[in-house]
Amino acid sequence: MSLAEPPRTGSAAADALDPRTRAALAELLFTIADDEFVSGFTDSEWTGIAPLLEEDVAISSISQDELGHARALYQLLVDVVADGRDEDQLAYDRSPDEYRHCRLLDHPRGDWADTIARRYLYDTADGIRLDALAESSFAPLRELVAKIRREERYHLMHVSAWLERLASAGGEPRERLLLALDRLAPDAGTVLSPLPNDLSLVMAGIIDSSFDELDARWRVEVGRVFERLGLSMVLPVADPLTARTNHSDAFRWLHGEFTAVRREQPGATW
């Protein structure tokens, strides 16, 4: 194939969608992009102060991956939203209430056990969401997801090893992990809580299952691991109306941090 042929751009693919599906796709992309963006920024707060040098390197690298995924998703959103905003405006120029990340990621960085618990709950749910997009009919998303999944595999290996390590250590490490899981459990189900229009995404073949089904799949996967590690956890089903709204004070603080350069230097880019 020659490059002289017009590239299959995101905007051509988005223009081929009916308006309702396009709006539902934008909603989906904002949730994933904001999840990756907020988790990347939250965990980048460890850079320089992680408990071990190895983990400083690891969590910084993971955060860099997540921010990279967010950037690529915001670039895709530029074509899908097509309202003249560029990726930086989408990423940085919204008020805290306009962000659509899940409430699980509204929690502050916390201690290392909080970070491992939060990452484990998020990465497992995000992995199931990515699996459901692997055969997406929206080609630009399918192609990006193929790439992202190969990176997320490493994140999951890393966080699973840490979950196991803290849970099996007994004493203070296990105690801290249990406290962290207690704090996060009420919001764990928010990652795969149904979106208002996810059925039209299923109908259009953009995602292969409804979020109700993905959530059920996630509970089986996490339940199996928790049982093996002797962690008895109740993970309530999240209310879809508040799963991605009413953000916390911790997020409002983080928002102030990650928009600081942009506010001081209007037009600053990635």
Added chain:
Amino acid sequence: MVSALTVPVVDEAAVRAALADVADPEIPAISIVDLGIVERFDVAEDVIRVELLPTFVGCPALDAIAAAVEERLAGFGRPVEVRFGFSVPWTTDRITERGRRHLAKSGFAPPGDDTCPYCGSADVLTDNLFGPTQCRSTRYCRSCRQPFEAFKLV
């Protein structure tokens, strides 16, 4: 009339050879061609287009790579358009045999190679799945007691 002496030869072979001169900015031992990130290029009358595949989605070296490609191809006397895409996922099996040799020679275990690039021992520990850049892990050889980096298998 344009003299043949003043017009550099601009054909596929010349452009391919020029691209093979562009080193990866994070691991200069390997060229972008041997790294397998040149998905395709097209030499047209009025423009040279190059499509590259990012090794990692958030690779911070992309702008530097694009600038290096533009600079290296500037001598062909026509505009150069570089873009990155995900039309196929870049995977480590796109690294050429020569690329793998160059990695090993400069102390990076090629992807999927579990031996020490310094002494060849298999008595190697993974110190960290992650490393100083997104595409690298850190390891330790218990035989020659040398820490080293490995290219992540993706």
